[in-house]
Amino acid sequence: MTTQQRAPDLAREYLAWLKDRFLTVERGQSQVLSTPFLDPFHDGIEICLDHQGGELVLHDAGKTLEHLLDMGVSIDKSERRQSIVEHAIAGCGVRFEGGRLTTVATPDSLAQRAHFLLTAVSRLNDLWMSATPRTSSDFFAIVKEFLDERDAHYVANVPIPGRTVDHPMDFVISLGKGRERLLKLMASPSLQAAKLASFAWMELKDTRPQAERVVLVNDMQLPDALEDGQDAIAHMPSKSISEQAVAILQTYSTGVMRWSARNDASFLQRLMA
Template sequence: MTVDTNLLVDSYVDWITAAISAEVVDEEVVELTTPFLDRHNDHLQIYVEKQASDLYLLTDDGYIVGELKSSGVESRGRRREELLNRLLAGYGVDIVDGELQTKSTGQGLGQRMHSLVQAMLSVDDMFMLSQPSVHGIFFDDVAKFLDDSDVRYTPRAKFSGKSGLDHLVDFVIPKSRNAPERIVQILDTPRRDRVESMLFAVNDTRAARGSETEYYAIVNDLKNVPPEVVNAFSQYSVRAQPWSQREQLVQALAA
């Protein structure tokens, strides 16, 4: 069945537009409440401060770093700090005095808001496994699986989509004689907002990458995965593979 990609894009944008709200904090700062949820099911908020006639500061006001500290992540080793910094750099986001920040001109505000929210979501998902009973980070686990399977890949690559927005993808496997380019995204939190955001990125970049590019989603099924999640990916020609069945992907990704 052929899926109307414009329908997905319009539906995603309509959902965000209907769910986002703005509140003026003072003359130069606006608080935006997004439809995206963190691991506590609280809506993520960002703050936009006008600093000059055409310069804006976007910040999470220290929320994400504060959450990491409260989870004990910051004290759990240099590896996680390096991974955090590399992830944020991919989105063009910095940590300044404990806040996730980025700056933008008026023309680029949409892209920078998108990047900041996606960075907040990615960090929140990445460190959901920070409890003492869990031994690793899902991104690290997937990377090790690809390494052990002799899969060649580039991690954390940024692609521009048809919409003009940039999207950070987790792993890109280059085209070979036997297989087309493959893009692998990881889904650690199988919730509606995460799925819709990922499918939007897939279809937005698919138009730019070409019809031969194949898309995969590795889903962390250590958590409950609703059946509609797998079905949603299938509808948009994305192969969703449970982490527990990852060995079934080796042949397709190593080709």
């Protein structure tokens, strides 16, 4: 008779892996948390903690904006890009201030706010991973318009309590009879974004066990900012995405959907039914 092996606790193992790879150092007047999550230049994303007038201020030291500028994306000179930034970080409790992504925490909310800041940094990095100055668009706005045109019942940009922290959710779609579908968008499906999303799903599986956990990945080239909106969206060319990232997402998601399939009859059924 064989002894049945106990299934590994994936959440515990993943958290232990993360803990071994986080490092805190003193840098001037700031504490700096180095994380295993990578920025577009394959350096670890860092979060800084400053004590200012009795407040705990978390920020990215301006690195996210610097990286966007290095990729040719200027935020300050474009109201449209500023709007895209606001949409991307909505629900994270984070603001762009003085060239930095910033949030204020209390001792009790420090871990949650650090997680929200890391989520905001990741969202902006993913948004423009393959961008040039004229090829930025807002995947969130495109999907929102798609849902609105089909009278979907949803709430957007809401924090959902997980086992240890709250997790920003792009859309929560009501399916009726108490059912709901949690929808995360991935404008540029990178390995880091897939790992962050998987962490959220592992946490929410405990606190929202009945909810469906769906990721919508953008496998299309976003339209040029100067093209007509509807025509550009209708003719978005396809782009290659990391199948390794998709495989990670499939492990922890109820479903992984591709934006290129939005005109298929089954797409709407899977998204809203």
